[in-house]
Amino acid sequence: MNIQWYPGHMVKSKREIQESLKLIDVVIEILDSRIPESSKNPEVDSIIGNKPKIIVLNKCDLAEDSVTFEWIKYYKKVGINSIDVDSSTGKNINKIYNVVKETVKDKLDRRIEKGIIGRPIRALIIGIPNVGKSTFINKLTSKSSAKTGDKPGVTKSRQWIKVSNNFELLDTPGILWPKFDDKRIALHLAFTRAIKDEILDIEELALELIKEIGTLKPDAIIKRYNIEISSDPFETLKRIGSKRGCIISGGNIDITKASNIILEDYRTGKMGKISLEKPGEVE
Numbered sequence: 001m002n003i004q005w006y007p008g009h010m011v012k013s014k015r016e017i018q019e020s021l022k023l024i025d026v027v028i029e030i031l032d033s034r035i036p037e038s039s040k041n042p043e044v045d046s047i048i049g050n051k052p053k054i055i056v057l058n059k060c061d062l063a064e065d066s067v068t069f070e071w072i073k074y075y076k077k078v079g080i081n082s083i084d085v086d087s088s089t090g091k092n093i094n095k096i097y098n099v100v101k102e103t104v105k106d107k108l109d110r111r112i113e114k115g116i117i118g119r120p121i122r123a124l125i126i127g128i129p130n131v132g133k134s135t136f137i138n139k140l141t142s143k144s145s146a147k148t149g150d151k152p153g154v155t156k157s158r159q160w161i162k163v164s165n166n167f168e169l170l171d172t173p174g175i176l177w178p179k180f181d182d183k184r185i186a187l188h189l190a191f192t193r194a195i196k197d198e199i200l201d202i203e204e205l206a207l208e209l210i211k212e213i214g215t216l217k218p219d220a221i222i223k224r225y226n227i228e229i230s231s232d233p234f235e236t237l238k239r240i241g242s243k244r245g246c247i248i249s250g251g252n253i254d255i256t257k258a259s260n261i262i263l264e265d266y267r268t269g270k271m272g273k274i275s276l277e278k279p280g281e282v283e
């Protein structure tokens, strides 16, 4: 589906992450709060082995607070510390260090016992493309531009970015690939733009989004576009197009334009906060 992730890239990316693990104390796995399951690489835990990990539920501004809270509870139950973050505004960014410190507490205690003091905690950021890795790093380090790492397989020199005297990050995040072979996962990745639009049929995607939001939170569509939802998603899409003046010659609806509108509205939160995945659905 996405040529960016051909097997050679995956292997190289995985190897780079495994090499970085030797240098760090903790992994910060970034997920999209709207789709924590789909934005996760299913192999991540086998890749990082027994390295301590925290989960950052990024883009929490776009997800429902109550659902995000459910995820945090779920992770706690399975022994993982997590925190909701909005990297655009910096919400909860200043709490990251405490979560990290708590997660590596045993290691820090052992260091103190051995008389090793003053060594900063070192972290590696990992996550799928577009999940917000660079934005997160920039916010955490108060920089305007972190190196972005969206070209898997391109080797870069590694540098430490100082967050504080006690906390440093590897400047190049580890890039993981999402899992595409499940249709629901692929759709969720596409709705949130983890998969680029150019390789997808926009109309098909918009119809699937209407179906899903129409089931999960129909009011979001009704209120945003001031329309009734039809049992036929194509009819709903046409109504959205009509309301938004997406008309082409002959008075027909410009379906592509209407599709782009609904997708963009979902992605930017204009339909409100909508979480697509809940922990109860996870096996």
Ligand code: G4P
Pocket: 058, 059, 060, 061, 062, 085, 086, 087, 088, 089, 127, 128, 129, 130, 131, 132, 133, 134, 135, 136, 148, 149, 150, 193
């Ligand atoms: P990456 O390094 O993991 O690939 O992701 P990056 O930081 O480049 O972020 C991808 C997009 O997500 C950016 O939007 C960025 O502004 C947005 N983003 C990151 N964190 C948050 C967040 O917490 N909340 C919200 N609402 N947005 C966030 P972009 O530049 O507009 O890219 P695109 O969405 O047009 O691809």
